[in-house]
Amino acid sequence: MKTNKEMAIDKPYHVLVTHSQLARPAIQKLEDIGAQLTMMDGEITEARLLDALARQAPQAILMRGNPPINATVLSHAPGLRVIAKHGAGVDSVDLEAATRQGVLVMVAGDANAPAVAEHTIAMILALGRDLPALDRRTHEGHWDRDIYKGREIAGRTLGLVGFGRIGRRVAATARCLGMSVVALVRHAATVDPDLARTVGSLDELLGQSDIVSLHVPLSDQTRGMMDKRALSLMRQGSLLINTSRGALVDEAALAEALHSGHLAGAAVDTLAHEPPQADSPLLQAPNLLITPHVAAMTTAAILRMGLGAADNIAAVLTGRQADPANIANPAVLERLK
Template sequence: MARRPQRGSHAISQRAIGADVVLMRDAVTPERLTHEMATAPTQAILMRGNPVFSSTVIASNPHLRVIAKHGAGVDSVDIDAATKQRVLVMVAGDANAPAVAEHTIALILALGRDVVSLNERTHSGAWDRATYRGREIRGRTLGLVGFGRIARHVARTAAALGMTVVALGRSKGRVDPALAREAADLTELLAVSDIVSLHAPLTDATRGMIDAARLNAMKSGAILINTARGALVDEDALCAALSSGHLAGAGLDTLAQEPPAKDRPILQAPNLIVTPHIAAQTGASITRTGVEAARNIAAVLTRGDIDRANVVNPAALDPP
């Protein structure tokens, strides 16, 4: 993309694809995106985090050809508007899936063996060896809500640890029977799972999907894991389910509000582990993801071979 550097940005010449890259180091608001793209024709955006690409922002630059996500979640992009303008929205494939899957398993293990609470008690002088009884994950049932790249990695690891895996994809037949048994519906998955792990995208249909009724439908003593999007879960209802003891614990790498206010009730819930949306933040994962996102952009700008598996809106590839 041909650009000139703006204040707070740093331009690098990319001769290989005939483009100048502008790094937007400051807060990326819709207004700033619109301003930057109006300054010079912008053909590609590499998006880290979740800046809002509304229909207005997308329409503000008729030169835009691709929005490449440094990761997998694209809920902040108006996909319909991008498709209408024939802008490809692309994700970084499997690049960060192993890291997120590892973090998911780490949360399951930490909650199952009470790692955080035992560490705190031991540091405070307690020694619970005579009375503590942990819970093995071997032989337990893990329910995966969503069966994309990350969930598949989780399923493989869980099976290796001796767990039974059931899963629910976006549509029937999307669950690989070699990795998991396909649940009939979410009601069945919640009823049979000792641990429920969320791997669904955030859409109008999935927002708040794990509400009070669905939390109550989970097994007594079950564990909830969310390394996907915070808004999939009704946090007040989760707080109540943890406080009542209906759920044995929850592990969240993402919250509806990030960063959360210090007085947010969910942070006071018992048996809760919260990490600051860092499941994908390993050195190797960041490198893989950045390279894959850059490859997506290079393929579009040079009219190379586009990996269709990375395209969120394949209709934008169809002839006009």
């Protein structure tokens, strides 16, 4: 009698990976179910995706980065059963089109949450204690010990826009640092009162927070949410942190708020267009800390994300129960019944 592994290998699954690299244990997990992997390198455009789909007809896409998996791309993948994100953000996928086609779109659980939360806290500490400015001044030959007066992180109010897997970890660490935390969430009952108290609107959160950190997915509702008006509602001298999606923020308005001094600083790990153009207004703004979309890129998180994405694919292709908490378009389950 064949083992489950031998039975799985009888099926020639094809998995398209939108990157040139994937952790070896994740590759092994997919090969164990008989999957053949096609890796893509370089910039992943719609045209390249269409060509790859025509060549391989995959049952699964393991999505690294944010390739444009739109309705056109999906229409050329009739055998596709699952798109598994190597991480959490699926804003580059047309979820409505995927749902109509019966394709599950899945995320890798909380695989990247510890890394992104750590990066967020690092940005808060760096900006909150003026480390970038002090470092720059010292390298320029200044020694500001007698004139510099900073502020401690303890006692400041952190406003979290979103309170999911990452936001909760940020809140827990912030509380350990002596900060108070307010959170804007869809369902107030999901917030542990020992971690944060909830507010009823973004305006309310902005008016109460010394530091605002964004932890919401990009959608039609959240795109550009931190526009000129919202930034003006932030406290004079406050800080903005964004480790979520660049398009949540009006970058020209943020640059203006930094130049005017209304905001004391900002730290961003993501931009609306990556990498930025040399003439990006943000790159010219003062008191800006910017990192190249690497908050989740730790060795441990990359392994967890790869294994999580591979496990989601293996579950769907072999008929194993997929974790409903990882499904980004749960409405598809009704279509698959």
